Amino acid sequence: METQSNEITEVLKAKSEAENNFNKLEKSGNNPHFKSKYATLGDIYDACRDALKAEGLMTYHQTFESDQGVGIACTLFHAESGQFIRTFLPLKTGTAQQTGSEITYMRRYTIQCVLSLEGEFDDDGNEAQQIREKKTSDPDWVGPLAKIKLLEASRAIRRDIYDCEDLDSLVALQNSKETIKVTKQLKVDTPHHWDHEPDPTDDKLNYLGLSQHFKKRAEELENGIRT
Numbered sequence: 187m188e189t190q191s192n193e194i195t196e197v198l199k200a201k202s203e204a205e206n207n208f209n210k211l212e213k214s215g216n217n218p219h220f221k222s223k224y225a226t227l228g229d230i231y232d233a234c235r236d237a238l239k240a241e242g243l244m245t246y247h248q249t250f251e252s253d254q255g256v257g258i259a260c261t262l263f264h265a266e267s268g269q270f271i272r273t274f275l276p277l278k279t280g281t282a283q284q285t286g287s288e289i290t291y292m293r294r295y296t297i298q299c300v301l302s303l304e305g306e307f308d309d310d311g312n313e314a315q316q317i318r319e320k321k322t323s324d325p326d327w328v329g330p331l332a333k334i335k336l337l338e339a340s341r342a343i344r345r346d347i348y349d350c351e352d353l354d355s356l357v358a359l360q361n362s363k364e365t366i367k368v369t370k371q372l373k374v375d376t377p378h379h380w381d382h383e384p385d386p387t388d389d390k391l392n393y394l395g396l397s398q399h400f401k402k403r404a405e406e407l408e409n410g411i412r413t
Contacts, residue, residue, distance in 0.1 A: 187250050187259060189272050196267035200241040201301075207237035211303060225303075227294055234301060242266050245300065247293050250274065258289060260296035273299040276333045333375060339368045340379055340396055347403045351412050360400055369396060 191197070211233045213223040225233075238244065242265045250257050259274035273296045277288055297303075343365055350356040359365060372380040382395035394402065 187257075187272070187274055189274070191269045191271075193267075194269050194271055197243070197262065197264035197269035197271055200243050200264050201262065201271075204234070204237040204241040204243055205302070207240065208303075209233045209237075225294070225298070227290075227297070230294065230297055230301075230303065233303075245297055247296070249289075258292045258296060260293070260300045262300045271300060276337075336368065336371055336375060337379065339364075340372060343368060344396060344399050347399050350403060350407070353404060353407050356400070356403055356407065372396060 209232065211225050212229045213225045214229050215224040215226040244263050244265065245260060246263070247258060247260050250259055257274050257276040259272055261270050261272040263270045275292055275296060277292060343359070346359055347356065350359060369380060378395060380395045381397050382393065383398060384393055
């Protein structure tokens, strides 16, 4: 999913004009779990809707599916130019109630990001928080951006795999503390990113899990392929 159109000058200009006329962002939501106040979606729309409309801007949310799993995106669209900017984040899934709670939270989180609104990202989604708490006690993988951090760490390891010029360095990488930590969490949160084998009949599923990248690189090195 693209994060922006090829040109974004007009949408950013309109956004800047709209920001000058945003109303104060109220926080009418009350979260007794965290003993905090937060801006609801209604609060955000009340603060921004009229100013956005005046500049020909609209926001919309959509769910999407990629090799990273299911996610939610918020797009700021400029009608006159057709330009847009977008923020999207992956979702962790649990029960229907937990997933619904996280979607509500992520809708607030992404719209505040795409509109550059300052405010507390307090998690009113207690059910969503329970997903993260149940899956890990490691502080590195807790929070609404935990999955992004995990997948970024996985991609970094994947790059390191193909930098290995011999089997010894590949084995050392696979047994390193960081790799063990990341792969352990992949197996818990997104196991398909660890052991997935490509399905050439489906573009969305035609990718390698991290373990398959290790296997592929080992075979290349055994066959004398160094780069």
